[in-house]
Amino acid sequence: MKFNALSFAALLAAMSFNLQAATRNYIYVVGSSTVYPFTTTVAERFGKSTDFPTPKVESTGTGGGMKLFCAGIGVQHPDISDASRRIKRSEFERCQKNGVKEIVEIKIGYDGIVLGYSRKAPHAWNLSRRHIFLALAKEVPDPKNPGKLISNPYHQWNDIDPSLPAVAIKAYGPPPTSGTRDAFVELAMEGGCKTFDWIKELKKEDKHRYKSICHAIREDGAYVEAGENDNLIVQKLGADPNALGIFGFSFLDQNIDKINGAKIDGVEPTFENIAEGTYPVSRPLFIYVKKAHVGLIPGIPQFLDEYTSEKAWGDEGYLTDKGLIPMPKEEREKYRKTALEQIPLQSL
Template sequence: MFNSFFRAAIPAAILMAAAACGQSDLSQLEDDSASEVAPVAGTVSAEQKIKIVGSSTVAPFSRTIAERFGATTSFGTPIVESTGTGGGFKAFCAGVGPGEPSIVNASRPIQDAERNLCVAAGVSSITEIPLGYDGIVVANAKEGPLFDITKRELFLALAKDIPDGQGGFKPNPYMMWNEVNPSLPAKPILVLGPPPTSGTRDAFVELGMELGALEIPELAALKESDAEAFKTRSHTVRTDDKWVDFGENDSAIVQSLVKSPDAIGVLGFSFLEQNGDRVKGGLLGGVEPTFENITSGQYGLARVMYFYVKDQNIPLVPGLAEFVVESVSDGAAGEDGYMIEKGLIPLHEAELGKAQEAAATLKAAATATP
C-alpha cells in the first residue's frame, strides 16, 4: 500500500527489487533525543529485547535508532543482526515469540515464498513499512579511474553467458572493461559484490543487468518467447573470478576498494556517503549517484528500503510498538531527521505519512491488548 506515490516519483522498474552491511558509528548520540520519553534506569534481559535481523544496508539505520531508543526510553536497546535480506526473512519466519526476531530489515519487498514460509511457521500477520530510499552504486577508490557505464554494459561485463551473434550464447569472453566499450577504462574486470542472499544483489541484477539485457535485441526477443529463460540469462552472474561474492559487508568492500584501486564494488549509496573520503561513485549512463538524482528518479539504480514487523510479537516484546513508531518519526526518518546524516534518503511526505499511520496502528493495537 506504500508503493503508489513511489511509482509516481521513481520509475516502476525500481520496485522490482532491492546491501551489504556496515557498522554504524554509534560512539556518540546526538543532542536531540529520539523520543519524548526521558531515560529511566533499569535492566532488561536479552529475552525481552527487540530482535532485528536482515538487510545489511538497512542495519546501520536500525542500529542508530536502536542506540537512541535504548538511551532515551525505559526499554532495552534492540539487538540488530546483519544477516542479509534473504537470511533475515528465513530467521524472521521461524516462529512467533519474544525469543524470535520481531523485525526483519529488507532492501527489497518480501517474496511469495518467504510469506509462505512465515505462514507455515505460524507467522500469520506481518506489517510492511517503508523506511526510505537507497541507491545501488558502482564505486571504486578515489584514485581509481572514472567509470561512466550503462546498464547494457553492466550486463555484457558481468553476465555468465552473452549472445554469440549466431542465435545462441557463449561464455562471457570479456576480460577488460575497454573490451566491452572502448570508452571504459583499460583495466581488468573485477567486481566486489554482495552474495545471492543479499537484497542488494537482487536489486542489482533486476534493476541493472536485467534492464541492460533488454537493450540487446537477442535477449529482448528471448523474453518475448521464453520469459523464464530470459530471467535466467539476465540474472546469472559470471563465476570466473570477475565477480567476487564479498559477503554481507559493504564496509569490507570499501576497505578492499581502497587497497585495490582497479577493482569496483557494488554497494548501497549510504556506504558511499559515509566513505566519500575514500571511494567515489561511478556514473550510470552519465548520471551521478546523488541524493537529488535518486529522489528524482534520474538515477536508474534506486530502490525502497523496508522493515517488516511481526504483528503477533507486539504484545509479547516490550517496546516493540514504540520502536516502530520511532523508526518512522519525523525526527528519525523525516527530511530533517537524524538518519539523514547516516545517508538515508527520506520518503516523500505522503509516503512517510502512510508509514507513520501503519506504525500508529500497531501501537494502538498494543495499547488495546489486555
C-alpha cells in the same frame, strides 16, 4: 578438585537462577545487514529516550532474518525483520503456515547501489546498464550473431565500447547470499539485459530462461566475490585503481574522500539523485512487524513511532546522516499511518 567443580557449578546455578527471565522485555529484531545500521540507530535512540530497554538487533541477512521471523509466534521468535528487498511469496506463505498471520510491512526509504572506484583512478567512469551487463554476465549475445549466446568474450572494458577505458574488467562485489547482490543483479544486470530486444521478449515466453540469462554473473575471475564486508571492498579499491567495487550508498557517503561513484546511464550516485529516483540502481528497504507481538512485547508501537517520525526518517532526519535515502513526503505519511495503526499486509 571436587571442591573446584562444585563451587563452579554453584556459581553457575546462582547466576542463572537469579536472573532467569520468564518473558522477554526487549524488542528483538533480525535481518538484513544493509538495514542494520538504520535499525540500530533507531534502537539506540529509542533505548536512550524512553524507559524501554534497547532493542536487540541481529544481523542475519534478509533471507536468514525472514526464516527466523516466520518460524512462529512467541517470545523466542523475533518481533521485527529488516529486509533489503520485499518479502517473497514463499516467505509470506511460510509465515502464514506457521501462524504468523498478520505482518505489517513498512517501507523505510531507499538505498542506492554504487559502482565505486578509487579517486586515484586515471579515468572517470561513465557506464550504462548495458555495459554492466556485458561486462559481468556469464553469457552474452554474440556480437557477430546477436541472436545467439556465447560465454562472455570481453576481457577489457574497451572491448565492449571503445569509449570505455582500456583496462581489464575487474569488479569486487558481494557473494550470492547478500541482499546487495540480489538488488544489483535485478536492477543493474537485468536492466542492461533487457536492452536486447529478443531477451526482453523471452521474459513472457520462458521466464526461467530469461532469469538464467540476465541474473548469471561470470565466474572466470572478472567478478571477484569479496565477502559481505563492504569496508574490505573499499580498501581493495584503494589498492587497485582500475577496479570497480559494488556496495551500498552509505559506504560511498562515508568514504567520499577515497572513493568516487561511477555514473550510471549518465547519472551520478548522489543523495539527491537517488532520492529523486533518477539514479537507476536503487532499491527500497523494508521492515516487517509481527502484529501478534504487539502487546506481548512492550514498546513495539513506541519503537515504530520513533522509526517513522520525521526526526528519524525525514528529509533531514538522523537516518539520512547514516546514508538512508528518504521517501517522498506522501509515501512517508502513508507508511507512518500503516505503522501506527499496524495495518497488516493482505497478500503479495
